[in-house]
Each structure stands twice: as structure tokens, then as C-alpha cells.
Amino acid sequence: MxxxxxxxxxxxxxxxxxxxxxxxxxxxxxxxxxxxxxxxxxxxxxxxxxxxxxxxxxxxxxxxxxxxxxxxxxxxxxxxxxxxxxxxxxxxxxxxxxxxxxxxxxxxxxxxxxxxxxxxxxxxxxxxxxxxxxxxxxxxxxAAIGADIPIFEPAGHMICDIGGGTTEISVISLGGMVVTNAIRLGGDEFDEAIIKHVRSVHNLIIGEQTAERLKIEIGNASPDKTIEKVEIKGTDAITGLPRRLEIDSVEVREALKDPITQIIEEIKRTLGQTPPELAADIVERGIVMTGGGSLLKGLPKLISKETGVPVILAERPLDCVxxxxxxxxxxxxxxxxxxxxxxxxxx
The missing domain is CATH 3.30.420.40 (ATPase, nucleotide binding domain)
Structure with missing residues (x-):
């Protein structure tokens, strides 16, 4: 040997x-x-x-x-x-x-x-x-290997990996990336969008951990039947004193609208750059989503609605990479x- x-x-x-x-x-x-x-x-x-x-x-x-x-x-x-x-x-x-x-x-x-x-x-x-x-x-x-996508097939597979700092969308065929686009936007920007919204609307300063808790507990990308509410604590931007605030899932969805729109636009751009034969495969097989950001409630549903392509959440999205x-x-x-x-x- x-x-x-x-x-x-x-x-x-x-x-x-x-x-x-x-x-x-x-x-x-x-x-x-x-x-x-x-x-x-x-x-x-x-x-x-x-x-x-x-x-x-x-x-x-x-x-x-x-x-x-x-x-x-x-x-x-x-x-x-x-x-x-x-x-x-x-x-x-x-x-x-x-x-x-x-x-x-x-x-x-x-x-x-x-x-x-x-x-x-x-x-x-x-x-x-x-x-x-x-x-x-x-x-x-x-992420494609980790999600058990058959990457060596002569067929198109699209994967969207939303991490903490970046979102990467790729079309893979025959073991290589045919099209790939990445933007420096991910879960951190979701948190930042919530922080900015709470400050501008309620004059309340909150930290990243509070914003992350809001995102995980009541964050959503699509309208839901039930409106969820969470109480948060922060610092009043005017008085400088601690203050409590109750915030609902509708407001959090509004706060997340801009970064989510940017991700959807990047997915559409990648689909537009994909050769027709591979695009046909993707319409049939769907877009596979991985990364922590893909766990945002209602996001796969919204992406499917906006692109007209089925969206599948990987079995272990956080672990795929x-x-x-x-x-x-x-x-x-x-x-x-x-x-x-x-x-x-x-x-």
C-alpha cells in the first residue's frame, strides 16, 4: 500500500x-x-x-x-x-x-x-x-453533497444555502457548478433588520440575541393564520431607561421583508441564467434549501410562490455543509x- x-x-x-x-x-x-x-x-x-x-x-x-x-x-x-x-x-x-x-x-x-x-x-x-x-x-x-443530492447525474439540481453571513444559490450538474451566485446577506441581516425596525418604530434599542430570539420564535416570511406575540426588553432610545415591549409576528414579518426580497431576487436571477434544459430539470425536481436561514417559518413556501418552482427543505439543513x-x-x-x-x- x-x-x-x-x-x-x-x-x-x-x-x-x-x-x-x-x-x-x-x-x-x-x-x-x-x-x-x-x-x-x-x-x-x-x-x-x-x-x-x-x-x-x-x-x-x-x-x-x-x-x-x-x-x-x-x-x-x-x-x-x-x-x-x-x-x-x-x-x-x-x-x-x-x-x-x-x-x-x-x-x-x-x-x-x-x-x-x-x-x-x-x-x-x-x-x-x-x-x-x-x-x-x-x-x-x-451542502448539495450533505443533502444527498445526486450531483454527478447529467441533470440540473438547484441548491440555496442561507447561512449566517452569506446566501449562495447554485445549479449543479455532472459534479460541477454550472451557475452560482452569492450575496453577503444571511441570518445576521435578518437580525439586523429586526433591530432597526424595533428602534425606528418603537424607539427601543435591543441586542442581537433578542433579535435572534424574535426571529426564531415568531419570525415568518408568509402570512400565517395565527398572530403570535412575544414580550421583549431593551433600552428606551429617548430616556435611556430599560423598557418592555410586546411585539407580534406581523411586525417581525414586515421587518424581514427587505432581506427576504433580496434573496428571492437572487434566486430568480440564478434561474434566469440557467440553461433551458437544466431549468426544466429544476422545475421538475425543485429547489433544495439548506442553512439556518432556510428554517425561517414560511420562507420555502414564499420562494415557491414567487418563482413557480417547488421548494424542498433539506432533511438536516443546519448540518448539510x-x-x-x-x-x-x-x-x-x-x-x-x-x-x-x-x-x-x-x-
């Missing part, structure tokens, strides 16, 4: 969804082993790590002066390389033995809209965190075969 194959069989294959909001890690043979917020708390000045993940998220906006809680990723890309490396290293140390016999291979899903410099930053952080081999692939391709990244090496032979077909056609 070749030395490279021996290493591949003995090492751990790790798939990482390095998300703006959450980092998910898949280990071959174990499944999803990490699903924690992409937050790191460090000491101011020394940059010594105090907490990572869920523990660090609880410190956001609540830390004393000598500790700062950092979200090292913004809009799906690394904003703080050093902190991202520490975060990846910490998560991997939780799932792998303390002394690795062979360093792992890592596949990381990233938005297709990132620059080459940003892509290299992702690779560099993974190598510094202890990877033997790093492969960076587009999030929508990873990590699952697909982790399974990438199992699919690698298929990609090699597809490339050889293209080479023969173009030769």
Missing part, C-alpha cells in the same frame, strides 16, 4: 462548516461532533483565550473591561485570522486525541463570493490548526472522473 493511501486510511477526515454564526465539525465515522457559536473570548492586551463557542457567546456584550468577546468571521469570511486559528485549534482538540498519530485531512466549506486572499486565509488557519491536507470547496457544493465537507473525499473519485470527461470533450 502506498504511503499516501496508508495515511489517508489512518487519518481522520474532518469536514468544517466555518460559519459566521456557528462552526460545525464532522469527523468521519463519528458524524457531527461540534456545533458551537463562532465566538472567542480573549483577554484584552495578551489575547489569551478565556472561552470559545457557547461559553464565549454568553459573554458577548456582557464582558468586563479586561475581556473581549470576538466573532472572528464576518459575512462568511475570516475577519480575524489569529483568533479563527485559535478557535479551529480549540474545537479540533476537543474531538481528536491529544497526540495525533497522523494529522487529519480537512475540507472546509466557504462562500463562492470570497476573494482568493480570503480563501488562502481559510487554508492558512486550517494548516496552522494542525491539518495535514486542506481542501477548500464552495458551500453550495458541500459540514456533512458534505466531511464526505468530500468519498466523492473525490467522482470529481476526477467528471474532470476526465470534460478533458476528453475539450481535447
Amino acid at each position: 502506498a504511503r499516501g493511501n496508508l495515511f489517508d486510511n489512518l487519518s481522520s477526515d474532518i469536514g468544517i462548516d466555518l460559519g459566521t454564526c456557528n462552526t460545525l465539525i464532522y469527523v468521519r465515522g463519528k458524524g457531527i461532533v461540534i456545533n458551537e457559536p463562532s465566538v472567542v473570548a480573549v483577554e484584552r492586551g495578551t489575547k489569551k483565550v478565556v472561552a470559545v463557542g457557547a461559553d464565549a457567546k454568553r459573554m458577548l456584550w456582557k464582558t468586563p473591561g479586561d475581556i473581549i468577546a470576538i466573532r472572528p468571521l464576518r459575512d462568511g469570511v475570516i475577519a480575524d485570522l489569529e483568533t479563527t486559528e485559535k478557535m479551529i485549534r480549540y474545537f479540533i482538540s476537543k474531538v481528536l486525541p491529544r497526540h495525533w498519530f497522523i494529522k487529519p485531512r480537512m475540507v472546509i466549506g466557504v462562500p463562492s463570493c470570497i476573494t482568493e486572499v480570503e480563501r488562502r486565509a481559510v487554508e492558512e488557519s486550517a494548516y496552522k490548526a494542525g491539518a495535514r491536507d486542506v481542501k477548500v470547496i464552495e458551500e453550495s457544493l458541500a 459540514a456533512l458534505g465537507a466531511g464526505k468530500y473525499f468519498e466523492y473525490a473519485k467522482g470529481f476526477d472522473n467528471t474532470r476526465s470527461i470534460y478533458d476528453n470533450l475539450n481535447g
Whole structure:
């Protein structure tokens, strides 16, 4: 057996969804082993790590002066390389033995809209965190693999992945992305839209965690039969004093209208760029939705209504990118075969 194959069989294959909001890690043979917020708390000045993940998220906006809680990723890309490396290293140390016999291979899903410099930053952080081999692939391709879409078929499959910082829409056929569009808009912008609405309409300042709770509990994209209400607390923008407010699902839907419209327009644009034969396949098979943003109540229904195309929510929408990244090496032979077909056609 070749030395490279021996290493591949003995090492751990790790798939990482390095998300703006959450980092998910898949280990071959174990499944999803990490699903924690992409937050790191460090000491101011020394940059010594105090907490990572869920523990660090609880410190956001609540830390004393000598500790700062950092979200090292913004809009799906690394904003703080050093902190991202520490975060990846910490998560991997939780799932792998303390002394690795062979360093792992890592596949990381990233938005297709990132620059080459940003892509290299992702690779560099993974190598510094202890990877033997790093492969960076587009999030929508990873999500398609994770959603068990038969990507090597000579047919069109559309996937829409709505993450925390980006939304990516791709048409995949024969293992390659025929059309792909990505916008730096996702679940974070949903939260921001709710914050802006509550302040402009009610003069109440609320934090990201409150906005996220509103989105999850009563957020919706389509009108519903029942109107739900939730009480929130914040700071009065005029008096500066704490205040309570009851807000309903109709208002939250109105607040989310703008970012949702932008996502739908991007889906329509991608459909318009799709070759007719593949578009016919998509009308028959539907659009598969993945990512945390796809869980917004009524969103698949609204997208279907606006596009005239069936919309299917993946079985595990939050896990698809990590699952697909982790399974990438199992699919690698298929990609090699597809490339050889293209080479023969173009030769």
C-alpha cells in the first residue's frame, strides 16, 4: 500500500462548516461532533483565550473591561485570522486525541463570493490548526453533497444555502457548478433588520440575541393564520431607561421583508441564467434549501410562490455543509472522473 493511501486510511477526515454564526465539525465515522457559536473570548492586551463557542457567546456584550468577546468571521469570511486559528485549534482538540498519530485531512466549506486572499486565509488557519491536507470547496457544493443530492447525474439540481453571513444559490450538474451566485446577506441581516425596525418604530434599542430570539420564535416570511406575540426588553432610545415591549409576528414579518426580497431576487436571477434544459430539470425536481436561514417559518413556501418552482427543505439543513465537507473525499473519485470527461470533450 502506498504511503499516501496508508495515511489517508489512518487519518481522520474532518469536514468544517466555518460559519459566521456557528462552526460545525464532522469527523468521519463519528458524524457531527461540534456545533458551537463562532465566538472567542480573549483577554484584552495578551489575547489569551478565556472561552470559545457557547461559553464565549454568553459573554458577548456582557464582558468586563479586561475581556473581549470576538466573532472572528464576518459575512462568511475570516475577519480575524489569529483568533479563527485559535478557535479551529480549540474545537479540533476537543474531538481528536491529544497526540495525533497522523494529522487529519480537512475540507472546509466557504462562500463562492470570497476573494482568493480570503480563501488562502481559510487554508492558512486550517494548516496552522494542525491539518495535514486542506481542501477548500464552495458551500453550495458541500451542502448539495450533505443533502444527498445526486450531483454527478447529467441533470440540473438547484441548491440555496442561507447561512449566517452569506446566501449562495447554485445549479449543479455532472459534479460541477454550472451557475452560482452569492450575496453577503444571511441570518445576521435578518437580525439586523429586526433591530432597526424595533428602534425606528418603537424607539427601543435591543441586542442581537433578542433579535435572534424574535426571529426564531415568531419570525415568518408568509402570512400565517395565527398572530403570535412575544414580550421583549431593551433600552428606551429617548430616556435611556430599560423598557418592555410586546411585539407580534406581523411586525417581525414586515421587518424581514427587505432581506427576504433580496434573496428571492437572487434566486430568480440564478434561474434566469440557467440553461433551458437544466431549468426544466429544476422545475421538475425543485429547489433544495439548506442553512439556518432556510428554517425561517414560511420562507420555502414564499420562494415557491414567487418563482413557480417547488421548494424542498433539506432533511438536516443546519448540518448539510459540514456533512458534505466531511464526505468530500468519498466523492473525490467522482470529481476526477467528471474532470476526465470534460478533458476528453475539450481535447
